[in-house]
Amino acid sequence: MSDDGIAIVGMAARLPGAADVAAYWDNLCAGIDTTRRYSADELRAAGVGDELLDDPRYVRAGGYLPGIEDFDAEFFGYTPAEAAQVDPQHRLFLEVAWHALQDAGEQPGRLDAPVGVFTGTSVNRYFLRHLYRPELLGAADEPMPPGHAPDYLPLRTAYKLGLTGPAVATQAACASSLVAVCLAAQSLLDYRCDLALAGGSSVAATAPSGYLAGAGLSPDGTIRAFDAKAQGTRYASGAAGVVLKRCEDVTDDRVYAVLRGWAVSNDGARRGGFAVPGVAGLADAVAEALATADLSPADIGYVETHGSGTPLGDAIEVRALGSVFAGAAQPCLLGSVKPSIGNLDAAAGVAGLIKAALAVRDGVVPASLHFDAPHPDVDLAAGRFEIAERTRAWPAPGPRYAGVSAIGLGGTTAHVVLGEPPPADTPRRAPLPPQRFHRRRHWIEPVQRRRDRTGDGIDTQRDRAATGTEPRSEVDDDR
Numbered sequence: 311m312s313d314d315g316i317a318i319v320g321m322a323a324r325l326p327g328a329a330d331v332a333a334y335w336d337n338l339c340a341g342i343d344t345t346r347r348y349s350a351d352e353l354r355a356a357g358v359g360d361e362l363l364d365d366p367r368y369v370r371a372g373g374y375l376p377g378i379e380d381f382d383a384e385f386f387g388y389t390p391a392e393a394a395q396v397d398p399q400h401r402l403f404l405e406v407a408w409h410a411l412q413d414a415g416e417q418p419g420r421l422d423a424p425v426g427v428f429t430g431t432s433v434n435r436y437f438l439r440h441l442y443r444p445e446l447l448g449a450a451d452e453p454m455p456p457g458h459a460p461d462y463l464p465l466r467t468a469y470k471l472g473l474t475g476p477a478v479a480t481q482a483a484c485a486s487s488l489v490a491v492c493l494a495a496q497s498l499l500d501y502r503c504d505l506a507l508a509g510g511s512s513v514a515a516t517a518p519s520g521y522l523a524g525a526g527l528s529p530d531g532t533i534r535a536f537d538a539k540a541q542g543t544r545y546a547s548g549a550a551g552v553v554l555k556r557c558e559d560v561t562d563d564r565v566y567a568v569l570r571g572w573a574v575s576n577d578g579a580r581r582g583g584f585a586v587p588g589v590a591g592l593a594d595a596v597a598e599a600l601a602t603a604d605l606s607p608a609d610i611g612y613v614e615t616h617g618s619g620t621p622l623g624d625a626i627e628v629r630a631l632g633s634v635f636a637g638a639a640q641p642c643l644l645g646s647v648k649p650s651i652g653n654l655d656a657a658a659g660v661a662g663l664i665k666a667a668l669a670v671r672d673g674v675v676p677a678s679l680h681f682d683a684p685h686p687d688v689d690l691a692a693g694r695f696e697i698a699e700r701t702r703a704w705p706a707p708g709p710r711y712a713g714v715s716a717i718g719l720g721g722t723t724a725h726v727v728l729g730e731p732p733p734a735d736t737p738r739r740a741p742l743p744p745q746r747f748h749r750r751r752h753w754i755e756p757v758q759r760r761r762d763r764t765g766d767g768i769d770t771q772r773d774r775a776a777t778g779t780e781p782r783s784e785v786d787d788d789r
Contacts, residue, residue, distance in 0.1 A: 316495045316569040317560050317731065318667050320414025320553030320741070322406045325661060326373045326546050326651045330409070330744075335668050337650065338676035339701050344651050345531055345544070347371050348518055356517040357756060370520045371531025373546020373652035378402070378513060380749035386470050393752035395441060399431045400463050402549035403511040405747055407467050410507060412742040414553040415563060418471040426475035426503035427464040428494040429551075430486025430656040432512040434458050439516055440754045460656075463511065475503030481656075483718030484616070485574075486510050488659025491552065492572040492724050498556050509551025510657035516756075521545070526620050533653070534680040535617035535646040536624050536688050536697055543618040546652025550660045552667075562739040565731035567667035570711070571603025577721035587623055587717050592630035595725040596713065600634070603711075603727040607635040610642055610727070611706050612675050612698070613713040614666040617646025618653055625687035627717065632692030643705050644690075645678035645698040659716030659724060666712040670730045673704040 321331055327344030328334035337344065348370045350363050362368050381401040383393035393401070407427075411418045437458045456462070461479045468477040476497055480490040487510025494506035521544070523529040528542040557568060575595040577588030600607065616627055628644070635642060647658075647665050654661050669675050681699045684690050690697070696705075704710050711729040 314570070315557045316498055316554050317557050317563065318552050318566040318569065319555050319560065319563040320410045320416070321551070321566060321664050321667070322409035322413055323548065323550035323661065323664060324375070324402055324406055325548035325550065326375060331664060334664070338647070338665060339674060341677045341679060341701060343649065343679055344373070345371050346374055346518065347531070348520065352518055353520065356519060358519055365522065367522045367524060368520055369523050369529065369531050371544065372515060372518065372520055373544065374515050374518045375513070375547040377749065378516065378547065379751050379753040381752050382747035382749050383752050385747060390752050394754050397434045397458060398436050398516065399434065399511040399513045399549070400466055402513070403429060403431070403463060403509065403551065404467060404470055406509065406511070406549045406551045407471060407507055409744050410509070410551045410553050411471070412744055415739045415741055416505070416553070417742060421472065421505070423504035424475035425473040426494055426497050426506040427468045427473055427477040428480055428490035428497070428506065428508040429464045429467065430480045430482065430490050430510040431460045431463045432514070432656045434460070435513060436516050439756050467507070473507070475506070482722040483720055484653070484655055484658050485716040485718030485722045485724045486656040486659065487550070488663060488714065488716035488724035488726060489574055489722065491554070491660060491663060491726060492574050494554050495569050495572055498554055504555070504559065506554045507551055508554060509549065509660045511549035512655040512657040513547045514545040514655065515547065528619060532680055533619035533649040535615070535619045535649055535678060536628065536644070536684055537681045538683045538685050540619050540621050540624060540685055542620055543648065543653045546654055548651065548654050548657055548661065550657055550664055552660060552663065562736050564738040564741065567670050567728045568731050569726055569728050570605065571599040571601070571727040572725065573598035573602065574722065574724045576723070581721065585719050587626050587723070588721060589626055589630040589633065591721055592627060592715065592717065592723045592725070593633045595723045596631060596634045596715070599713070599725040599727045605711060605727060607638040607642070608640055609709075609711050610713050611640070611704055611710055612643045612645065612666070612669060613715065614662040615644050615646050616715050616717040617648055617678070619648060621685050621687060623717070624685065627715070628688050628690065628695065629692065631695070632689060635693030635695070638694055640706050641694045641696055643675055643698045644695050645675065649679040659714070662716065663714050663726060666714045667728060670710040670712050670728060673710060675702055675704060677701045
């Protein structure tokens with residue numbers, strides 16, 4: 311195939327309502343909102359108190375991922391006690407990474423070439439809710455032992471899967487996983503590795519739960535990106551990853567799409583506040599990615615936006631895109647995956663990238679849900695934009711190109727331009743059969759429940775025997 315660009319040769323995901331990429335794509339095309347709505351009894355059983363349930367601000371909805379407590383510990387070389395202390399975000403990504411490499415036709419652990427790992431993850435809520443006991447952690451200035459911090463996800467992945475290229479954590483809030491993709495693509499372009507795994511993982515809740523509305527969170531659990539009724543976002547749990555390879559090295563690989571250009575920027579102080587995105591930073595990233603791809607805005611048929619459903623953020627994002635797309639002859643569709651699956655925080659960008667890659671591959675743009683009319687502050691006319699309010703065929707003839715944006719709180723923005731792969735010169739290699747994981751529960755009861763029962767927050771000997779867990783240092787996790 312052409313030597314131009316970076317090919318996406320594998321992908322995998324475990325997302326709300328979808329155990330794999332195929333189910334994810336089916337849900338998107340069918341316009342399914344995967345938001346979980348809970349009864350009061352379900353939430354009480356999960357440990358939510360009546361004080362919260364009776365609070366009128368409490369929203370009984372979320373993006374909890376069923377089975378998140380289950381993990382194939384033996385397959386990845388963990389004892390049950392060790393697995394119970396591993397961040398579930400890491401567990402999820404280990405399985406996703408294995409499946410993504412198999413989807414690329416590669417067998418983890420048997421790769422001779424250097425494979426890079428670039429990942430982002432969210433706060434380790436499992437540690438805070440289930441493991442954090444100051445009396446067992448030693449010095450007060452070491453609140454989180456090694457192995458529990460986000461830095462360790464790429465390192466653990468490289469170790470468990472036998473990957474010998476660069477292993478780098480990317481922490482840029484909601485832009486983390488798309489920044490990871492940009493760094494992976496650049497590492498390939500610089501010949502720092504021959505294959506790269508990039509993605510992210512986020513666990514917003516370790517049990518079914520709702521949240522208190524306010525501070526940019528939706529009061530009814532529904533995300534309405536760009537819509538006149540938009541009132542905020544809602545977080546969800548999931549993990550996703552892609553496998554990348556230089557196009558010049560692609561022979562018989564199955565190619566989903568080709569990364570043509572990418573860029574990462576920050577707004578600096580050019581914005582209204584630390585938590586407010588800026589027009590200039592996003593516009594810079596979009597313009598740079600287009601220039602790197604040697605494309606113009608008129609070539610782009612669809613942009614998978616950050617689209618978090620906050621009126622201010624959505625308006626700023628469209629204004630920034632409009633400043634780059636102004637004067638484009640062809641209308642461009644905009645959409646966001648967040649109304650369908652929720653805001654995946656550190657994993658949001660790669661979830662959007664997979665959606666866009668499948669869209670350019672199949673020539674189908676899935677619906678951006680819950681859009682009826684644009685918010686008064688969202689100026690769609692500036693860039694001749696339309697919201698993809700229904701699933702439709704690709705909007706224009708010719709080669710299909712899409713943009714993908716991710717904006718992190720704090721100002722970092724990533725933008726990627728991707729296009730459909732050229733026709734194959736040789737038959738495509740089929741992916742390896744996906745590993746079937748035998749998941750079992752490896753979980754430690756939340757600290758608060760232990761306190762309620764024992765009065766001191768420390769497991770009794772009986773509790774530890776029942777769960778197979780003993781307090782131990784994460785330093786020895788992979789022994």
